[in-house]
Amino acid sequence: MRMFGLFALIFIMWSMIMIVSYFLIFIIGPLHITLFNNSTDGLISSMVKASLAIGLVVVLILLLGILKSKYLRKTLLKN
Amino acid sequence: MVYPYDVIINAAIVSAISFLIIFYITPPFIKYLNKQGKTVVDYHKPGKPFIPRPAGPIILIGIVIAEIILYLLIQDVKIISLVLTTIIAFFIGYIDDLKTMPGWFKPVALILAAIPIIVLGSHGNYLGLIFDSAFIPLLYIPLILSIIPIVGNTINSIDVFNGVASGFVIITMIPLLVSVLLFGNTNVFLMGLPLFFGCIAIYHYHKFPSKIFLGDSGTLLLGSMYAVVSIAGNSEIIGVIALLPAVMNSFLFLSSVKKIVEHRQVKTRPVTICDDYRLMASKETQAPATLVRLILAKGPLSEKEIVNRILILGTFSSILAFISIAIQYSFMKGMISL
Numbered sequence: 358m359r360m361f362g363l364f365a366l367i368f369i370m371w372s373m374i375m376i377v378s379y380f381l382i383f384i385i386g387p388l389h390i391t392l393f394n395n396s397t398d399g400l401i402s403s404m405v406k407a408s409l410a411i412g413l414v415v416v417l418i419l420l421l422g423i424l425k426s427k428y429l430r431k432t433l434l435k436n
Numbered sequence: 437m438v439y440p441y442d443v444i445i446n447a448a449i450v451s452a453i454s455f456l457i458i459f460y461i462t463p464p465f466i467k468y469l470n471k472q473g474k475t476v477v478d479y480h481k482p483g484k485p486f487i488p489r490p491a492g493p494i495i496l497i498g499i500v501i502a503e504i505i506l507y508l509l510i511q512d513v514k515i516i517s518l519v520l521t522t523i524i525a526f527f528i529g530y531i532d533d534l535k536t537m538p539g540w541f542k543p544v545a546l547i548l549a550a551i552p553i554i555v556l557g558s559h560g561n562y563l564g565l566i567f568d569s570a571f572i573p574l575l576y577i578p579l580i581l582s583i584i585p586i587v588g589n590t591i592n593s594i595d596v597f598n599g600v601a602s603g604f605v606i607i608t609m610i611p612l613l614v615s616v617l618l619f620g621n622t623n624v625f626l627m628g629l630p631l632f633f634g635c636i637a638i639y640h641y642h643k644f645p646s647k648i649f650l651g652d653s654g655t656l657l658l659g660s661m662y663a664v665v666s667i668a669g670n671s672e673i674i675g676v677i678a679l680l681p682a683v684m685n686s687f688l689f690l691s692s693v694k695k696i697v698e699h700r701q702v703k704t705r706p707v708t709i710c711d712d713y714r715l716m717a718s719k720e721t722q723a724p725a726t727l728v729r730l731i732l733a734k735g736p737l738s739e740k741e742i743v744n745r746i747l748i749l750g751t752f753s754s755i756l757a758f759i760s761i762a763i764q765y766s767f768m769k770g771m772i773s774l
Contacts, residue, residue: 359734360745363727364752367680371756374677375763378565383774386570407575422691429688429725432733 366428370421377417385409443622446509447629450502454630458498458637465494466641466648476649480597480739482713490533490651495638496526499661502630512623513556518664520552525588525660529653539695542592542656546585549660553580558668564619566673566764567774583672584663586686587679591659592652593689594682596728597743599643601655605662606635607750608678611757612662612671618765620669628665631658644740674764678757681749685727692724707732714738 388409390402469475469488478487500519507515528545531537553559559580562569572579595601609632617625635658641647650658666675676683704722706729707715717732731737731745766772 360731360748363681363730363749367684367749367753368756370680370684371677371753371760374673375566375760378567378673381570382565382567386568403574407572410570410575421687425688425691425725428730432730 362428362432366424369424373417373420377413380413381410385413443626446506446626449509450506450626451629451633453505454498454502455633455637457501458494458634459640461497462491462494462638462641462648465491469648478598478646478649480709480713480715481645487646487649489649490530490653491638491642491648492526492529492533492651492653492655492657495634495650495654496522496657498637499630499634499657502634503627506626506630510623510626512627514558514624514668515627517552517556517558518627518661518668520556521549521584521664522657522661524549524552525584526653526657529592529651529656532652532656542652543585543589546588546656546660547581549588550581550584553584553664553667558664560670562670564670564673564764566760567767569670579672580667583667584660587663587666587675588656588659590679590682590686591662592655593686594727594746595650595655596726597644597739597746598646599639600743600746601650601658602635602639602642603743603747604682604750605658606632606639607747607754608675608757609635609662611678611754611761612666612669612675614758615671615674615761615764616665616669618761619671619674619768624665624669627668631661631665644743674757674760677760678750678754680753680756681727681746688725688727688730710736715742 385406388402388406389398390405391398392401466488474488474490475486476489477484499522503515503519507519525546528542528549532542554577559576561571561573561576563572563576563579591601591605594604609628613625613628613632616628638650638654642650662675662679666672704718704720704724706718706723706726708718710716714736715728715732715738716736717729723729727746727749728742731742737745763772
């Protein structure tokens with residue numbers, strides 16, 4: 358049971374990776390922006406998708422940071 | 437056309453070459469390092485023995501010879517990029533073994549190690565994201581330039597106790613090789629075998645109590661090679677999932693010290709040594725958070741107990757990687773759809 362917290366932390370990290378992967382494939386991937394009805398639209402769509410993907414990864418890192426702080430407070434400082 | 441029989445023969449040849457070279461040349465190399473006085477103190481043992489370092493050159497020789505023979509057998513240009521990346525990573529680590537470099541040196545210099553993969557086109561344009569693949573031809577280049585330094589330094593930063601880095605790479609290579617076989621191709625699978633069997637051979641000498649330390653040259657080459665196999669084998673995310681405890685260790689350390697520094701440059705140590713040589717978590721609030729400090733949060737442990745716990749965490753993340761492989765395979769074959 359000593360390692361339960363660490364197993365849980367790794368499992369949560371894995372779950373977050375799976376959720377981000379799901380978002381990237383099923384939400385951001387099919388996104389298509391039509392503005393000019395020419396080849397520029399494809400480029401704009403790609404740029405928007407790339408920005409959203411990077412943003413999602415940044416959110417993931419921030420969430421991991423919050424998770425880490427909470428876990429540290431719970432384990433290290435309590436002991 | 438590659439036949440399964442050829443794959444098995446080639447796999448046996450490259451695995452045996454890498455394993456046998458490293459296994460049989462390491463003992464004389466240990467004697468050579470001792471004779472040359474290339475030793476460092478193992479602070480976690482009674483009597484603080486001197487242990488020879490680095491094992492990097494011997495791992496490099498074993499793996500590179502196996503890869504060159506594999507190139508002669510299957511002539512895939514990806515092998516050249518793998519060898520070049522591994523050699524560059526080795527020399528970056530070797531410089532750090534000889535002379536302590538500033539904290540930024542390894543991550544920045546390792547960007548150079550990623551260049552052969554891009555120049556020789558060993559990467560694909562699709563990033564496997566469990567549920568499907570994403571076509572990212574442009575975004576993939578900066579991704580490669582960051583994956584090699586991150587993975588190289590991740591393996592480097594987990595090498596804190598006897599046998600951790602080599603043992604951890606052995607465990608995490610298993611799901612990676614399975615993933616490469618399913619989602620990549622057999623050539624990349626063959627390319628990964630010298631790393632796996634080379635690690636098994638060096639683990640024999642690196643495990644607790646260590647007869648040799650890997651050094652930065654050893655850990656950076658293992659990490660960089662792991663990264664190349666995952667990139668060339670369309671298994672980047674699976675590779676990251678298997679490495680989660682090591683990723684967590686790097687993330688904890690970086691987010692607590694807030695800058696890229698060498699572990700030895702940190703003033704307040706994350707763990708302290710008890711009189712009976714067990715280790716305990718530092719009570720200092722200024723001490724950086726690391727995986728080992730979290731493992732020790734509930735009380736002191738011996739070095740061997742800590743090593744076992746890190747390897748158990750590696751096994752757990754590898755199981756998660758296998759679950760991810762099963763999900764990805766099910767989606768790929770249309771067994772599951774959303």
